[in-house]
Amino acid sequence: MDFTLIETFRYEPGQGVLRIEQHLKRLARSADALRFRQPAGVRKKLDDHVRDADTSLRVRMTLTHKGELDITSTPFTPLEKDTVWRLKVARTRIDSADPLIRHKTSRRDVYEAARAEYPAEDADEVILLNEKGDVCEGTITSLFVADGGGPLMTPTLTSGLLSGVLRTDMICQQKARIQRLRLQDLANRDIFVGNSLRGLIRAELIEA
Known part of the structure; x- marks a missing residue:
């Protein structure tokens, strides 16, 4: 496969990754539908990645056809409410x-x-x-x-x-x-x- 599956989500201190269950379910459904290998230990890898974070983050997870998972993050500034x-x-x-x-x-x-x-x-x-x-x-x-x-x-x-x-x-x-x-x-x-x-x-x- 010449493409990866992607999930992008928000981490907030004290709340964790927002809507994490929905993101992981969508990733699993897409992996099944497109015959990607399901990744192992996704939740633990994600928890480890954000464990010491003390600010809002934009977290990006990618999954290859072989089931290889990569997680990266960058600081995230929420939009103003009147945007x-x-x-x-x-x-x-x-x-x-x-x-x-x-x-x-x-x-x-x-x-x-x-x-x-x-x-x-x-x-x-x-x-x-x-x-x-x-x-x-x-x-x-x-x-x-x-x-x-x-x-x-x-x-x-x-x-x-x-x-x-x-x-x-x-x-x-x-x-x-x-x-x-x-x-x-x-x-x-x-x-x-x-x-x-x-x-x-x-x-x-x-x-x-």
Whole structure:
């Protein structure tokens, strides 16, 4: 295999790795689906890695096809609570039939191409659509749209997107529900993006 599986998560002193069970379950499911060897002693290796940490960390775990695990980390500064990200829509499209889209891997060509369409000063995140025009996800985040005070709407996996850990957690808590979304469904609604590392971020769609 010419790619690795990836999990990126947040460590907080006194709390440990946030949503660790969901991350490890996703890693195991992807390993099974893509016929990667399951790694041994993942939890212990992760605990050992963060044992002496006294600050917030961005932790990155990679798994090779042979079951080789690598863990690295860097200091992490959480976003301010009033942060609003500017969103642009990519011309690059996701192929909803691509099975790798549903797993977090090092094959990120489509996301890198979408991100490269706009300079950082013009967009904090770029949203991708699939070949049918369905809204899918951001290059590093899941997408959520307000729906009249009820659970936030988030695109269905069948549109072609990653099962994000934050997205799954919010669905399980009934804070979000799956819904096929088109660009017009984002008009005049509150929009959020997020992932397990950064949490939920308020966003606004900037027209091209």
